Amino acid sequence: MNETAIEARSVVVEREFAHPPAKIWRALTQPHLVAEWLMAGDVAATPGHRFRFGADWGHVDCEVVEVEPERTLAYSWDGMGLESTVTWTLTPTAAGTLLRMEQRGFQPDQKLAYHGAKAGWPRFLTALDDLLAQID
Amino acid sequence: MIETRDLLFKALSDPTRRALFERLCESGEQSVGALTAPAGISQPAVSKHLAVLRQAGLVQDRQQGRQAYYSARPAALAPLVDWAERMARFWDARFDDLDDVLKRMDQ
Numbered sequence: 001m002n003e004t005a006i007e008a009r010s011v012v013v014e015r016e017f018a019h020p021p022a023k024i025w026r027a028l029t030q031p032h033l034v035a036e037w038l039m040a041g042d043v044a045a046t047p048g049h050r051f052r053f054g055a056d057w058g059h060v061d062c063e064v065v066e067v068e069p070e071r072t073l074a075y076s077w078d079g080m081g082l083e084s085t086v087t088w089t090l091t092p093t094a095a096g097t098l099l100r101m102e103q104r105g106f107q108p109d110q111k112l113a114y115h116g117a118k119a120g121w122p123r124f125l126t127a128l129d130d131l132l133a134q135i136d
Numbered sequence: 137m138i139e140t141r142d143l144l145f146k147a148l149s150d151p152t153r154r155a156l157f158e159r160l161c162e163s164g165e166q167s168v169g170a171l172t173a174p175a176g177i178s179q180p181a182v183s184k185h186l187a188v189l190r191q192a193g194l195v196q197d198r199q200q201g202r203q204a205y206y207s208a209r210p211a212a213l214a215p216l217v218d219w220a221e222r223m224a225r226f227w228d229a230r231f232d233d234l235d236d237v238l239k240r241m242d243q
Contacts, residue, residue: 011220013227019238027237037233081219082145099234101227105219106148 011103018096021070028073028088045073053079062086077103140193141215147192148216152177153185157194160208167203 017024027033029045039060041053045067053060060079066072066087074087082105089100148154160166168186172179186206189195193212198205 009216009220011223011227013224013231015231015235017235017238019242023238023241027234027241033237033241037237038230081141083149099231101231103223103227105216106151106154 009105012100014098014100016093016095016098021090021092021097024090024097024099025070025073043075045069141219143192144194144212144215147188147194150185150188153189156182156185157189157208160195160206161210165198165205165207167205169203171206 025045027037029043031041031043034041034043039053039055041060041062042051043049043053043062044051044064047064047067049064051062051064053062058079060077062075062077064073064075065085066074070090072087072089074085077084077086084103084105087102087104089102091098091100148157156171159171168179168183171186172182183204186195186197190197190206193209195206195208198207
């Protein structure tokens with residue numbers, strides 16, 4: 001395990017839709033469709049493409065970081081309090097498509113200057129989860 | 137509240153500080169010297185990171201003799217938990233709207 005417990009914390013929303021991946025992919029990547037359910041913005045399935053999602057309450061700056069047509073779309077998400085990355089994953093199912101959205105708030109750093117005691121990590125992940133659960 | 141949250145997110149934005157904080161969560165109270173030993177960075181650099189963590193409420197310090205001891209305050213992570221809950225609600229609502237769009241695309 002080379003990520004810390006805080007990095008491991010993310011927001012995940014999953015839902016199965018009775019529609020094929022190709023159709024959901026269009027809804028994720030065509031601006032006129034995206035505007036109808038997420039926000040208005042010049043999104044494109046092109047790695048490195050920068051765009052801005054706008055809403056009446058503010059905006060979110062994004063850069064596309066990963067594209068695998070009809071499988072994966074990921075963009076950075078800078079707004080609403082915390083710099084993060086939003087990753088969409090489409091998995092075909094018998095009934096249609098399982099759509100998974102994962103938003104991660106902190107990026108692991110390859111050049112980590114400080115290495116903690118790695119042996120204790122898995123147990124510690126549980127401990128931090130317990131602590132965070134108590135906060136709720 | 138927004139200011140507190142910004143301080144927290146800024147403090148956690150640095151991987152070295154995240155690792156220091158998590159080490160304190162894991163190992164309990166530690167002296168700056170003990171934290172520096174495995175850090176691969178200088179003691180002044182560790183102290184600087186600890187000061188940022190303290191400002192964000194994530195750690196507290198106690199002076200004993202010439203040594204400063206630090207311990208974690210995991211409750212200070214509450215705004216991060218709030219953020220995650222708020223975003224989960226946001227995305228859940230967006231999934232509802234996406235469902236509507238997909239149904240309209242059929243027509």
